[in-house]
Amino acid sequence: MPPATPTLLPVLITGAGPVGLFEALLLTQLGIPVRIIDREIAISPYSRALGLHCRTMEIFQFTGIIDSFLDRGKPMTNVSYYRNARLVGSLPVIQAPEQSRFSTGMFLEQAKTSGILLGKLKELGVEVEYGWELLDTKVVDGQDGEEEYVETMIRRALVEAHVVDGGKDKEYETQVVRSKYLVACDGGRSTVRHKINIDFPGRSLTQKILMWDGHCECDIPFTGPTAVKGPNGKTLFVVPLGEGIVRIGVEDNDLTPGEDFDKTLRDLTIEYFESVVNATASPAKFKVTSTAWLTCFKLNERRADHFVHKNRIFLAGDAAHIHTPSGGQGMNTGLQDAHNLAWKLGYVLNGLARPEVLLPTYEERCAMADRAIRVSSHIMARNRAQGVLADLKMYLVFLLAPLIARFTGSFFFSPEVAMLDVKYEKNIVNRPHDTQPEPATEHKVGIRAKDGILHPFYATATSSPSTTVAANTKDKKDPEPTLRLHSLLTGVARFHILVFTSDQLTTDAKDITTLLDSHVTQWRSRWTYGSTLQDGYVDKDLLKVHVIAGPPSSSSSAASNTTLLEMSKQEVGKGKVYIDNDGQIHKMYGFAVTKGQGGITVVRPDAHVGFRVHGVHEQSWKDVDSYFSSILVTQPK
Ligand SMILES: Cc1cc2nc3c(=O)[nH]c(=O)nc-3n(C[C@H](O)[C@H](O)[C@H](O)COP(=O)(O)OP(=O)(O)OC[C@H]3O[C@@H](n4cnc5c(N)ncnc54)[C@H](O)[C@@H]3O)c2cc1C
Numbered sequence: 001m002p003p004a005t006p007t008l009l010p011v012l013i014t015g016a017g018p019v020g021l022f023e024a025l026l027l028t029q030l031g032i033p034v035r036i037i038d039r040e041i042a043i044s045p046y047s048r049a050l051g052l053h054c055r056t057m058e059i060f061q062f063t064g065i066i067d068s069f070l071d072r073g074k075p076m077t078n079v080s081y082y083r084n085a086r087l088v089g090s091l092p093v094i095q096a097p098e099q100s101r102f103s104t105g106m107f108l109e110q111a112k113t114s115g116i117l118l119g120k121l122k123e124l125g126v127e128v129e130y131g132w133e134l135l136d137t138k139v140v141d142g143q144d145g146e147e148e149y150v151e152t153m154i155r156r157a158l159v160e161a162h163v164v165d166g167g168k169d170k171e172y173e174t175q176v177v178r179s180k181y182l183v184a185c186d187g188g189r190s191t192v193r194h195k196i197n198i199d200f201p202g203r204s205l206t207q208k209i210l211m212w213d214g215h216c217e218c219d220i221p222f223t224g225p226t227a228v229k230g231p232n233g234k235t236l237f238v239v240p241l242g243e244g245i246v247r248i249g250v251e252d253n254d255l256t257p258g259e260d261f262d263k264t265l266r267d268l269t270i271e272y273f274e275s276v277v278n279a280t281a282s283p284a285k286f287k288v289t290s291t292a293w294l295t296c297f298k299l300n301e302r303r304a305d306h307f308v309h310k311n312r313i314f315l316a317g318d319a320a321h322i323h324t325p326s327g328g329q330g331m332n333t334g335l336q337d338a339h340n341l342a343w344k345l346g347y348v349l350n351g352l353a354r355p356e357v358l359l360p361t362y363e364e365r366c367a368m369a370d371r372a373i374r375v376s377s378h379i380m381a382r383n384r385a386q387g388v389l390a391d392l393k394m395y396l397v398f399l400l401a402p403l404i405a406r407f408t409g410s411f412f413f414s415p416e417v418a419m420l421d422v423k424y425e426k427n428i429v430n431r432p433h434d435t436q437p438e439p440a441t442e443h444k445v446g447i448r449a450k451d452g453i454l455h456p457f458y459a460t461a462t463s464s465p466s467t468t469v470a471a472n473t474k475d476k477k478d479p480e481p482t483l484r485l486h487s488l489l490t491g492v493a494r495f496h497i498l499v500f501t502s503d504q505l506t507t508d509a510k511d512i513t514t515l516l517d518s519h520v521t522q523w524r525s526r527w528t529y530g531s532t533l534q535d536g537y538v539d540k541d542l543l544k545v546h547v548i549a550g551p552p553s554s555s556s557s558a559a560s561n562t563t564l565l566e567m568s569k570q571e572v573g574k575g576k577v578y579i580d581n582d583g584q585i586h587k588m589y590g591f592a593v594t595k596g597q598g599g600i601t602v603v604r605p606d607a608h609v610g611f612r613v614h615g616v617h618e619q620s621w622k623d624v625d626s627y628f629s630s631i632l633v634t635q636p637k
Contacts, residue, residue: 008149009035010349012179014192016043016128018110019317019334020185021117026063026342028124029492031531032349035177036126037154039133043118046213046293047109049331050239050247051076055419055448056332057102059339062489062607068116073106074242081398082220082228083391085284089398093225098584099420100451101484107225107239110331124534131156135174137182137195139310150182150312181345182313185334188300190319196309202302202373205324208252208264209299210273214291215244219284222246227383229394230280235383245292249325250276251384252296261298268296299324301377303369307337311359314341321369326379327417329372336422337365343493343605350530352542352632357428364424364446375416422608423447429604431611431627443590445611449496449603451486452585454548454578457568485585486607488546488572493529493605496573497545497624500591501616502598505549505577509563512547512616516575519621520545526634543628544573548580550593600624 011027013020016038024036052060052073060066078090094104118128137152155172184192193200220228228236237249255261270288277286303321308314317334341362347353382390415421424430424446432438432445489496497520501512520543529540547567567577580586583593590612591599600620602611611627613620 009179014134015186023338030346037129037132043114047111049110051328053105054102073108076105079225188318188322199305205299206254213293215289218286234280323373323376326376333372449607450588496603498601500598501549509560547577
């Protein structure tokens with residue numbers, strides 16, 4: 001075996017698909033040196049995934065990269081449904097706007113998503129090492145007091161840039177890489193998963209799917225996302241990709257016992273694909289005019305038994321879970337795996353958290369993988385359903401949805417598919433309060449931090465700032481635009497403390513700021529981030545504090561008004577105050593703007609609720625302190 005590279009790399013990432021690239025980008029933003037390898041020579045030009053869901057877009061917003069995606073993607077608008085080539089209806093694919101800034105998901109090919117991530121990574125000085133294949137990996141016990149590490153063997157072809165199966169050893173350059181951690185993003189057939197013997201239980205389905213990208217002529221206009229259910233009981237799914245190219249997916253015949261799938265793939269022709277589409281689109285006619293990609297794939301639903309191996313190796317993306325493409329959950333779930341893991345590795349590698357405390361919590365992603373399998377399987381079953389009842393259901397949905405949208409202004413299209421319902425079970429980072437009663441399910445720790453509209457706080461133009469303040473943006477000329485709560489939750493590694501003061505700022509503003517200042521100052525001195533953050537924030541504050549108050553009242557004391565005015569001038573994240581005019585945000589987080597019904601919510605760096613406590617008094621701050629103290633390690637001075 002060739003000599004190991006002498007230094008211990010913090011993180012090796014294997015696989016530069018969308019998930020590996022995102023993990024590498026996040027860790028780099030966190031100032032963690034990474035090495036990322038892929039056995040291919042470039043990003044695959046063939047896009048499997050086409051969609052980014054609202055939750056992924058929220059995550060791209062928190063991590064400061066959303067603009068590039070918004071520039072290139074196309075919003076998911078109406079889906080048209082045809083039955084026997086006749087239009088049944090068109091369904092608006094939007095969320096209720098108060099759910100998320102991203103009221104709809106976005107179509108963007110996987111190759112473009114990967115391309116954006118690769119470009120961002122390059123801007124931060126990290127190059128993917130293409131042509132390197134992982135062969136083997138294991139966790140090695142450290143000798144003589146050394147810490148454990150991961151030893152990974154990789155190779156690259158010297159003769160050709162691409163590793164060819166069955167090549168001879170002498171044609172390769174081989175390296176042994178020692179790293180503190182390995183993140184396996186090496187896809188559904190993950191070599192890492194095999195080498196560390198993690199089971200991948202689940203089931204293989206009998207269905208085969210034909211997938212094609214190209215130009216075509218069809219009597220059905222494919223101007224937007226379209227589903228066409230045909231007389232043969234199959235459904236065509238069509239998505240326009242731009243420049244006249246459309247993606248068509250359609251179910252092929254089931255696998256037959258003993259079928260040689262590789263041969264099926266080799267024998268696949270455009271004519272065969274055309275015949276399946278014609279049978280489904282009938283009586284409409286379909287003709288291929290040019291082809292960019294044609295493939296056929298089998299379906300599996302599997303989830304790795306564990307995502308964490310000996311607290312050193314982590315599975316993410318398809319390496320950890322695979323399922324049917326229905327509902328477009330796969331890549332999105334993988335990107336969310338990467339987001340969950342990155343801050344935890346960043347904290348541990350900076351000595352801010354003990355590995356044995358924080359890293360096992362990455363297993364919370366298993367439930368999200370199960371969720372993705374459940375959602376996609378449910379959608380697949382619905383799409384395949386046959387018979388009068390199934391038809392009637394689809395007719396009703398497509399006929400009624402536009403009516404609902406007309407009356408309500410929006411149509412509530414499955415937050416499940418948009419992944420706005422993601423939530424984790426309790427563990428050390430999702431910690432219920434020790435003594436206070438458990439809140440209603442929608443406010444429990446572990447849920448996605450919700451979004452909503454906040455108003456700025458400012459002094460009225462006519463009054464003395466020391467006596468009267470107002471935030472009613474309806475009747476005052478608003479000097480600042482309203483903002484969404486999510487726009488405050490920036491950064492890859494930052495906890496955000498939301499202080500819901502209910503009506504208490506009108507009477508107790510001074511007390512609240514005194515408690516806030518004293519605790520936050522103390523926390524900032526105990527827990528600072530060592531690595532150089534490259535996420536656009538110059539400060540190293542791990543904790544950001546945002547004060548959310550109910551509407552101010554005319555009976556506010558002069559002292560409170562003065563304090564409030566000072567708080568409104570604070571920098572963002574340093575106790576700046578915002579107004580929750582109609583109490584909606586208090587309500588979303590399980591508090592109320594009246595009768596001192598406030599509280600404090602700690603939002604984890606990946607925008608899930610980590611902890612919540614009723615009240616904004618001294619004990620509440622102590623409880624928050626105890627939450628942080630159970631996770632974070634005090635830094636030596
Ligand atoms: C037809 C289809 C449609 C889909 N549509 C959607 C959708 O709309 N939305 C959605 O969210 N998901 C969708 N998915 C799923 C999505 O494509 C995958 O979940 C996604 O590609 C997973 O990304 P990944 O980075 O985990 O793995 P991959 O994209 O598979 O990347 C793995 C990388 O690892 C590299 N690699 C593998 N082994 C090694 C090794 N030993 N050494 C070095 N490198 C290695 C590979 O070369 C590859 O670049 C779809 C899937 C299919 C099949």
